[in-house]
Amino acid sequence: xxxxxxxxxxxxxxxxxxxxxxxxxxxxxxxxxxxxxxxxxxxxxxxxxxxxxxxxxxxxxxxxxxxxxxxxxxxxxxxxxxxxxxxxxxxxxxxxxxxxxxxxxxxxxxxxxxxxxxxxxxxxxxxxxxxxxxxxxxxxxxxxxxxxxxxxxxxxxxxxxxxxxxxxxxxxxxxxxxxxxxxxxxxxxxxxxxxxxxxxxxxxxxxxxxxxxxxxxxxxxxxxxxxxxxxxxxxxxxxxxxxxxxxxxxxxxxxxxxxxxxxxxxxxxxxxxxxxxxxxxxxxxxxxxxxxxxxxxxxxxxxxxxxxxxxxxxxxxxxxxxxxxxxxxxxxxxxxxxxxxxxxxxxxxxxxxxxxxxxxxxxxxxxxxxxxxxxxxxxxxxxxxxxxxxxxxxxxxxxxxxxxxxxxxxxxxxxxxxxxxxxxxxxxxxx
Amino acid sequence: xxxxxxxxxxxxxxxxxxxxxxxxxxxxxxxxxxxxxxxxxxxxxxxxxxxxxxxxxxxxxxxxxxxxxxxxxxxxxxxxxxxxxxxxxxxxxxxxxxxxxxxxxxxxxxxxxxxxxxxxxxxxxxxxxxxxxxxxxxxxxxxxxxxxxxxxxxxxxxxxxxxxxxxxxxxxxxxxxxxxxxxxxxxxxxxxxxxxxxxxxxxxxxxxxxxxxxxxxxxxxxxxxxxxxxxxxxxxxxxxxxxxxxxxxxxxxxxxxxxxxxxxxxxxxxxxxxxxxxxxxxxxxxxxxxxxxxxxxxxxxxxxxxxxxxxxxxxxxxxxxxxxxxxxxxxxxxxxxxxxxxxxxxxxxxxxxxxxxxxxxxxxxxxxxxxxxxxxxxxxxxxxxxxxxxxxxxxxxxxxxxxxxxxxxxxxxxxxxxxxxxxxxxxxxxx
Numbered sequence: 001x002x003x004x005x006x007x008x009x010x011x012x013x014x015x016x017x018x019x020x021x022x023x024x025x026x027x028x029x030x031x032x033x034x035x036x037x038x039x040x041x042x043x044x045x046x047x048x049x050x051x052x053x054x055x056x057x058x059x060x061x062x063x064x065x066x067x068x069x070x071x072x073x074x075x076x077x078x079x080x081x082x083x084x085x086x087x088x089x090x091x092x093x094x095x096x097x098x099x100x101x102x103x104x105x106x107x108x109x110x111x112x113x114x115x116x117x118x119x120x121x122x123x124x125x126x127x128x129x130x131x132x133x134x135x136x137x138x139x140x141x142x143x144x145x146x147x148x149x150x151x152x153x154x155x156x157x158x159x160x161x162x163x164x165x166x167x168x169x170x171x172x173x174x175x176x177x178x179x180x181x182x183x184x185x186x187x188x189x190x191x192x193x194x195x196x197x198x199x200x201x202x203x204x205x206x207x208x209x210x211x212x213x214x215x216x217x218x219x220x221x222x223x224x225x226x227x228x229x230x231x232x233x234x235x236x237x238x239x240x241x242x243x244x245x246x247x248x249x250x251x252x253x254x255x256x257x258x259x260x261x262x263x264x265x266x267x268x269x270x271x272x273x274x275x276x277x278x279x280x281x282x283x284x285x286x287x288x289x290x291x292x293x294x295x296x297x298x299x300x301x302x303x304x305x306x307x308x309x310x311x312x313x314x315x316x317x318x319x320x321x322x323x324x325x326x327x328x329x330x331x332x333x334x335x336x337x338x339x340x341x342x343x344x345x346x347x348x349x350x351x352x353x354x355x356x357x358x359x360x361x362x363x364x365x366x367x368x369x370x371x372x373x374x375x376x377x378x379x380x381x382x383x384x385x386x387x388x389x390x391x392x393x394x395x396x397x398x399x400x401x402x403x404x405x406x407x408x409x410x411x412x413x414x415x416x417x418x419x420x421x422x423x424x425x426x427x428x429x430x431x
Numbered sequence: 432x433x434x435x436x437x438x439x440x441x442x443x444x445x446x447x448x449x450x451x452x453x454x455x456x457x458x459x460x461x462x463x464x465x466x467x468x469x470x471x472x473x474x475x476x477x478x479x480x481x482x483x484x485x486x487x488x489x490x491x492x493x494x495x496x497x498x499x500x501x502x503x504x505x506x507x508x509x510x511x512x513x514x515x516x517x518x519x520x521x522x523x524x525x526x527x528x529x530x531x532x533x534x535x536x537x538x539x540x541x542x543x544x545x546x547x548x549x550x551x552x553x554x555x556x557x558x559x560x561x562x563x564x565x566x567x568x569x570x571x572x573x574x575x576x577x578x579x580x581x582x583x584x585x586x587x588x589x590x591x592x593x594x595x596x597x598x599x600x601x602x603x604x605x606x607x608x609x610x611x612x613x614x615x616x617x618x619x620x621x622x623x624x625x626x627x628x629x630x631x632x633x634x635x636x637x638x639x640x641x642x643x644x645x646x647x648x649x650x651x652x653x654x655x656x657x658x659x660x661x662x663x664x665x666x667x668x669x670x671x672x673x674x675x676x677x678x679x680x681x682x683x684x685x686x687x688x689x690x691x692x693x694x695x696x697x698x699x700x701x702x703x704x705x706x707x708x709x710x711x712x713x714x715x716x717x718x719x720x721x722x723x724x725x726x727x728x729x730x731x732x733x734x735x736x737x738x739x740x741x742x743x744x745x746x747x748x749x750x751x752x753x754x755x756x757x758x759x760x761x762x763x764x765x766x767x768x769x770x771x772x773x774x775x776x777x778x779x780x781x782x783x784x785x786x787x788x789x790x791x792x793x794x795x796x797x798x799x800x801x802x803x804x805x806x807x808x809x810x811x812x813x814x815x816x817x818x819x820x821x822x823x824x825x826x827x828x829x830x831x832x833x834x835x836x837x838x839x840x841x842x843x844x845x846x847x848x849x850x851x852x853x854x855x856x857x858x859x860x861x862x
Contacts, residue, residue, distance in 0.1 A: 036850075036851065037569060037573065037849070037850065037851045038849075038850050038851075054485035054486065054487045054488070054848075055485065055850060055852065056485045056847055056848035056850055057485070059847075059850055060847070061847070061849050061850070063616070063619035063620070064619065064845060064847070064849075067618050067619040068618065073621040073622075074619075075576070075577060076570075076573040076576075076577065076851075077577060093577065093578070094577065127850065127852050128852065128853070138468060139507075142468065142507040145506070145507075146506060146507065146508060146524065146525065147524070185494070187498050187499065188494035188495065188498040188505075189494070190504040191504075395847055397835075397836070397839045397843075397845070397847050398847065400835055400839075401832060401835060401836070404828075404831060404832060404835065405828070405832070408828045408831075412828075414495060414828070416487055416490075416491070416492070416495070416826055416828050416829065417485075417487035418468070418469075418492050418495075419468065419469050419486060419487055419490055419492070419558065420467065420468045420469075420507075421486065421558050421559065422559070
């Protein structure tokens with residue numbers, strides 16, 4: 001066992017992987033712990049959920065990414081506890097002593113206290129989430145096709161898809177569902193017409209993409225409407241049942257009969273945040289994120305850094321930074337620089353997020369982009385979106401595979417990865 | 432409901448899909464029933480199991496394949512029973528009346544009465560089988576890396592992979608496992624050396640690839656040995672336990688401590704064979720296959736045809752035809768011709784299999800081929816194998832994607848689809 005400074009990184013997402021890579025030449029040992037053996041490019045996960053890409057296309061095995069980085073090892077393990085006093089991370093079967101600990105374990109869906117909604121309205125965070133959503137969406141059409149003798153009302157519910165949450169994920173999911181129903185599946189069925197499917201995007205606020213400039217929100221809404229998506233703003237979901245979503249709009253209660261409901265409405269920091277709260281006295285915000293100091297450390301424990309989706313890091317206006325990949329990557333790189341500076345006794349300025357802009361895609365040749373002073377939409381934004389996302393994929397091979405599949409889908413409208421898989425792949429009940 | 436002759440096809444594999452496609456212009460209505468919404472190119476399934484390809488790369492959604500074939504509909508449903516007297520197929524929630532019934536429901540693994548071995552030694556038939564095998568193989572390495580403090584004997588068992596059955600699937604799996612251990616994972620671990628993994632191919636007969644000419648069997652054996660696979664012929668598996676395989680060689684009992692065991696030793700016809708035996712008086716062979724008449728029909732029920740892996744169809748020497756894709760495809764095409772001939776009152780000669788040869792790949796630039804008078808091996812056989820398998824993929828897009836991934840893997844030794852997924856993706860126990 002060497003005496004080198006040991007950095008333990010929990011989580012191989014954008015933040016953790018960026019930190020590990022930036023420590024490549026540092027005089028430290030690095031151990032990256034993750035429960036999964038791959039880094040997942042979450043911004044394209046909705047394309048897996050909608051049958052356009054395969055899980056492996058947006059994944060990179062962590063060992064392949066870090067295999068040649070000799071100061072780093074990868075451990076597939078589950079973190080059970082953190083002992084800030086003893087500077088140890090407790091795994092299921094082992095424990096790791098650290099000098100610096102980076103906690104970047106991401107987030108899960110936030111149902112705001114309605115945990116019972118989770119099985120009825122799955123969210124989209126993991127590969128398994130994506131294949132489950134794909135299964136539900138495709139089975140909804142299959143079910144409608146199979147049951148010829150049902151009432152028009154039930155048939156309509158079978159072919160109604162409600163997406164809850166008008167942020168980028170919700171917008172992208174709704175746009176992709178509209179494309180599937182209107183184009184991909186057109187002509188594939190005999191008893192039903194998939195183009196009659198209803199897609200409803202429900203947002204509690206007064207506009208979709210609330211973090212974008214108003215003009216782009218309006219553009220996105222127009223584009224979605226043109227694709228056939230019903231955008232229902234100022235609609236607060238108050239109930240999700242087996243075949244129905246209940247929303248409140250101002251004082252009115254509206255019931256939407258719908259067989260398939262997808263959740264894109266909120267995130268909640270990893271449960272490791274609660275561990276840090278209990279053991280290191282960290283403060284959590286309402287979304288379960290750890291409130292970090294300007295250098296991303298936990299107050300009282302400068303050797304513990306919290307990054308990415310599970311960190312509440314205030315920007316210069318005091319607002320928490322959004323849970324997006326660029327924030328996570330910049331925090332990972334910052335954390336590595338901070339560790340290197342501390343090793344040589346230097347000080348470092350607080351973390352500052354350089355906002356390089358945000359983009360969201362809506363459908364074929366349709367996107368919105370907000371890049372510094374530039375706000376643009378339509379084909380140019382879409383091409384910019386395609387290019388940036390392709391280039392950010394970690395594995396070069398995946399860039400080629402994804403590009404090829406995008407080109408093919410663009411020409412044919414096909415989505416070849418529309419497989420219904422899983423142990424309950426065949427299910428005739430209302431799963 | 433039209434009065435046209437109604438052909439119901441059970442199963443969208445090679446036989447069923449070939450029959451459906453060949454009935455495209457026939458004056459019949461076709462209903463293709465499958466429990467899955469996609470056709471699976473099983474000959475490449477071992478590449479999914481070994482992380483080289485994604486499931487969607489070797490799948491084609493049935494609706495996409497048959498969407499424009501207007502006389503055909505696809506039904507995602509489970510066949511529960513067959514009523515030959517009433518000419519009805521009973522589904523879980525519905526039933527279908529037929530004029531001609533094609534049963535082509537394939538096969539599952541055959542454990543020869545040792546059904547308890549199934550969870551310990553999974554076979555390779557479905558996409559879920561393939562991702563489960565991938566998970567087990569990758570987790571074996573991860574487990575060994577994580578547990579530093581184990582005995583050398585346990586570590587050796589952790590890194591021992593036994594493949595049972597020396598047919599083409601077993602040979603292909605063993606060759607791919609050797610490549611993963613010797614090349615793909617080289618340098619990826621810190622505590623273990625993956626190149627020390629042992630791969631053992633166990634075959635009960637006196638040579639592997641018993642259906643091939645002896646010279647090619649010997650070649651395959653040499654190639655596997657060069658790749659580091661131990662080929663154990665004349666070894667009958669007599670027991671599979673949690674961390675051990677027991678084989679008998681002549682009178683000696685040998686215990687192989689092994690954490691991972693894969694089953695490629697035998698097939699058993701679909702349970703629908705038993706339904707036909709009970710309801711239509713069909714005869715079953717020892718592998719549960721339906722013994723069919725020379726025109727592939729069930730004796731006494733000329734309107735029921737049984738094709739593919741679940742049919743026992745004797746060749747001119749009286750031997751049953753092997754359960755391979757070319758037999759299934761030719762039977763599907765024959766069945767369609769037979770139906771068309773019967774509609775016009777014509778007779779048709781019995782089914783004759785045209786053997787176009789067989790090939791098996793062993794590893795990088797290594798394969799054996801037996802094509803009519805030609806027996807060849809090495810690079811030429813491998814290139815022939817690559818070309819034929821690429822061209823036979825149903826979806827054109829998949830040909831490009833698979834070609835690209837093969838080229839990439841060839842250059843880099845990487846296997847980018849090596850994801851550990853599934854609901855029990857993270858499991859620290861000895862699953």
